[in-house]
Amino acid sequence: MTGETTHRDGLRFVGLPDSGLSRWGPPKSFGFLRQVPWLPIADTELLHLSHFCPIGIVLGETGPSVVALMHGFWHPKGSVDAKGGWSAPYIPMALRSLPFRLSAAAGAVEIAPELIAPGEAVFALHDEDGAPGPEFAQALELLARVRRGASRLAEAAKVLLLAEVLVPLQPLREGGHADVWVVSREAVLALPPRKAAALTVLSNLGFELAGAALFSQRWLDRTRIEAGAARDLSDEVSLLPIVATIEDTVERLMVMDESELFSFEAFVAAETSTDG
Template sequence: MRHFRHMVCVFAEWSLMQFLFEPLNIARHRNQRWSRPVHFGFASDIKLVPLTFREVHRAAHHFPLCVCRTSAGVSLVAVLAGEDGRNQHVDDEGRWTAPYIPFAFRTHPFRLIASGTGTSLVLAVARDGATVHADGEFAFFERDKSISEATRAVHKALSEAEAGNRELAAALLQLEALDVLAEVPAEKMGPWLRRQRCFGVQAVKLRALQAAPPESLAGLFAASPMAMELAEIIVFSHRTVMKMRRAQPDRTAEVAPGSLAEKDEAAQAWSFRRKEVDFLDYGDNLTFDIE
């Protein structure tokens, strides 16, 4: 029993508690097969999913990203839930509707879990009748009792992701040290957030960092490049646009025929009414503008 309690504890953070994960075992899984998930109903109540190092850029195009602090440490997570706390990317028939499926779901029913002694990670399989059954696509074990090629491939992918995640975790700690994060208020995402601790990049803090002297920024970047890139990626995922609220005159003024200079000089010469935000803010951003 102690062994199982430990396994559940590892995954409690990510709300996959509806499944019990058991270490892959010849006695337990020899006569069973597994299938890749087609239906994602099991994810319909999952609000946050941790991302792997390799999928950060791709995921940023489809989900808002946040830094999540749990008892297990810091993780970069994709926010899946809407205001009602339901995963917005799974429909009533259990189909995944977003163009990208996070790695954690694609590798279901497998996970790496801490071994009984806690010194290493072992491949574990969910007790999930939808993906683990006698008629599944792939065997867990070959007839000679060796692990099947398909199962080995998933194990390899999970192990590589785990190795990359150590780099990601280090970058997240560096991101915290840059002091650009702030806790996302529950009203930004929904009441369900009160049970989580999610951090986004706060615009005002990021601007302070951006305004640092170039030589200081270069030093920071040399020490923690991934952290600074992550700050940009998180902001990008929230589709926050930089709003430049310069004072605009009420009416159009004519300028010297057809000429303008750049930036500061241009501020004098150009005086058209439309503001930057008219062109750059499409109204679907600022979800986490927690300024």
Template sequence: MTHAAHWVPLSQEHHGGLMWQRFTAYHFAKTTTQVALADAELRHAAANFPIALTETNEGWQAVALLGLEDGLEDGQNLLVDDQGRWRAAYVPAALRSHPFGLHSDYPGRLCIDQHSPYVVERLDAEPFFNQHGELARFPAQVLTFLQQREQGCQRLSTRIATLAKATLLTPWQPHGYQGSAPLYQIDERAWQALSTKQVGLFWQLGAVPLVYAQLQSQQQLGRLQLYQQRKATAEPSVPPSDPLAQWQEALSSEAEYDWPSAT
């Protein structure tokens, strides 16, 4: 499931007196057990957490598995420790832009999570709007960033749908997974049975990196299982040095998703 965000379109009329604050911990994502990925994230994601394929009302998605259970009471993001620190070397783009986001009900509009503790009334925080009532520079850059990410998610959705139509997906029940959303994986045996010409067609569609990222990412399932085992003992994790800088550097290495600078 996703964290219980309350997305509303950002407007001068309703939010002109508010400010936003950069988050320093990931408590807001502690119940986020799945998050949609864009195509440019696949390489980083596959090295840090399992990637599953899911079918939603809006089409197929490639999602990062961040927990093995969902539900308001028992859903837990195993990549967030008790202090709100992120346990992996990469953070999905959808979580990096908090408290900003997009919502299908408000196409083309920058939204904010109105329940976020990082939407504040303090005057020492950062403004949503400039003196002309337009989006301030950084929120405007975030909107572009999120729109590019959404386009990347749509490209993946199209590629997954093509794989599904070719009967190259199979249900997946990872060991320990108790989530409510059915998961799918690449049918490796069916994939290996394809002819060179057929694989070439999938190369042309851009689907091959997705295939191998999903298959290779399954090795990361053990990491989630280990964190789940440690949950009861509340074993502390060791934070990386200057984690926000490292995560921004990792994401900015993908040109399509260059996280906007603060200046």
């Protein structure tokens, strides 16, 4: 028994075996998203989503997560129209896989029964042999892609934590924990060389995340950003696995190229002789 869990947005998810369901259908309306704080995202959709909603970082018990901010408190224009339709050209994978999600801990499949409209349970969960039906299999593949991509983004978010370029947003609820952060443009522009170089680890994903997050702030209510300098959040999460990678990358970037393809000395000598 996987039990029942409730999202902080109020959606009730239960373990798929506990749901008693044999058929399902996708939500017909996304109106519930107006009360959802954020959606998980994958690295492959980061740039797409930065065009349509603010990108933030949530510090949770298992580490940082990169998310698309949904709630009108932070994202006043919203991504849902008056009829409950998704208004942006790109639909996040987390939405395309609803009413399913993977549990945060074990990765078991959970389902939100209330998102299945009455009379719209048109797809079988499993075929006669017990294998996932084609539509359910597609949802499972989307969930797996989000999980893999979110894991890569989480590592990039750790780079931003170490670089000290994050500032908090006002909490969604009065007295709530300030666990949503965004990238500070001022902090990024003020990065010293070694910290700036650290953003290039993980195939440049840290730098890409910082850039996409800043670009996405056109959709953010910037009055929700708490005043003050970017904070050192390195004590909030274990960063040890990535420190060695950053140190190695910075060390390599800081070494002058000594290959035969380019001679710095010859270049300087040529410039000197040209000047007379």
